[in-house]
Amino acid sequence: MDEMGFDLGEPPAPPPAKGEAYRVLARKYRPQTFAALIGQDAMVQTLGNAIKRDRLAHAFLLTGVRGVGKTSTARLIAKALNCVGPDGQGGPTIDPCGQCEPCRAIAEGRHIDVIEMDAASHTGVDDVREIIEASRYAAVSARYKIYIVDEVHMLSKNAFNALLKTLEEPPAHVKFLFATTEVNKVPITVLSRCQRFDLRRIPADKLAAHFAHVVEAEGFEAEPEALALIARAAEGSARDGLSILDQAIAHAGLEGGGVRADAVREMLGLSDRGAVRELFGHLLAGDGAGALASLRRQYDLGVDPQAVLRTLLEAVHGMTLVKVGTPPDPAQPVEEREALSEWASRLSFPLLHRLWQLLLKGHEEVVRAALPIEACEMALLRVVHASQLPDPGELARQIREGGVQVAPAAAAAPRPAAPALPATAEAIGDTIAQTGRMALAEAWRNHARPVRIEPPEIELSTARPIPSDFPRELMDALKIATGTRWKITTSDAPGTPSLREAERADDEAFEASIRETPVVAAALAAFPGAELIGPKTRRSMT
Incomplete structure (x- = not known):
């Protein structure tokens, strides 16, 4: 534990000797204590209270996105339940010593009573039967025999069914620890037999702080903005972030100067924030040529068009959050926060919502497009065009106040009068018959009990049953016959008698x-x- 409160797991190892395999950061800094689990305080407190009060469940289900510590937490629980302390006399504890033989053996993955199984490669009922048979026998050397099943949602239906009875009434010496990224695929019969813990995504600011201490422990330097970029790219996953950091350190090792933000941005294929601000300025100014030139400069540097639109979406989202008064993101650079605040003060909510919808549609088109850069250019030109249109709310206000002159109705070309819509039950039945849908016309005469007929709206009574697809078919027939979209609703009012x-x-x-x-x-x-x-x-x- 350092002075900032971060437990970096195992102490940093010296540079690998010749012939010694390099350990990636994601493995080297895997948490070895509950204190090292970032952002999972609620779960740790619950487990600690359960251990102190001897109210341990017989099965735990750990769920969350990739890399938040599900398997690591399962191993920590195994250590907490089997720790005997440095003197060999201790009991279950939320702070396993890490020194006794059970703690060391579990950390190294060699304890005979802690069995890990990957359900992705052991999906069948025979694999589960082996667990059931082995669970009958007492632990060899540990206090509890523990089964850790990773990606448990991959088990087959028969395998889950075979496990149910043992899972509900396991021997006292057995604990089951399940981990999954897709909890919705786990049968409810299994969920109801487990104590569930949802591991949260790790906030970007906590990840960035953790990466800063890892970089320091590794003897490197890194710009705060570079670590913030890595933390955002990790999307709440410590493992993903450490893997990206590993790559960034290797990149910096070749070029020198530590881990720099521009190098990380280039490595991740992200748009430069300054270039994005320039592009956004062109869009708001209605400068189509400038926007396309700015986009092409980023494209020539290797930036993916999807990444450009994604960064623009993030910018619009950030402006909206600023406008509603949410606290600023501490991981954002100061100049970016200032730019977002300045734009938020100039743009109205309707315009921000319009920008969001246009950019989101453009991003979807680029994802599917055979010509991504051309699709991105067309999407940006739509934004440029929309930026020149008046805001509907402001236009309505100006019309009310007389600031906008509206042409008199007499100046408009006369329109032919629309044919009258059928307004009685008999007329509606005749109109349906004119479409040739005689079965529907007969159903109208036999079953329809109108509560209200106000063309183009009809309210039908369901006090007595009507066919479930009748309202939809009626609406389609009337639209074909009259050229008008009808609205058909139902209520339990008695209505008038059918024809x-x-x-x-x-x-x-x-x-x-x-x-x-x-x-x-x-x-x-x-x-x-x-x-x-x-x-x-x-x-x-x-």
């Missing part, structure tokens, strides 16, 4: 009125069992 129900009620009322006439009533009374065979509906009389 068929209305016709049936009218028929019954008409027949009742015929039967009640004096002549018909007298005839039916004089001849019991007689039937009325004449017209029974008003429609049959027309």
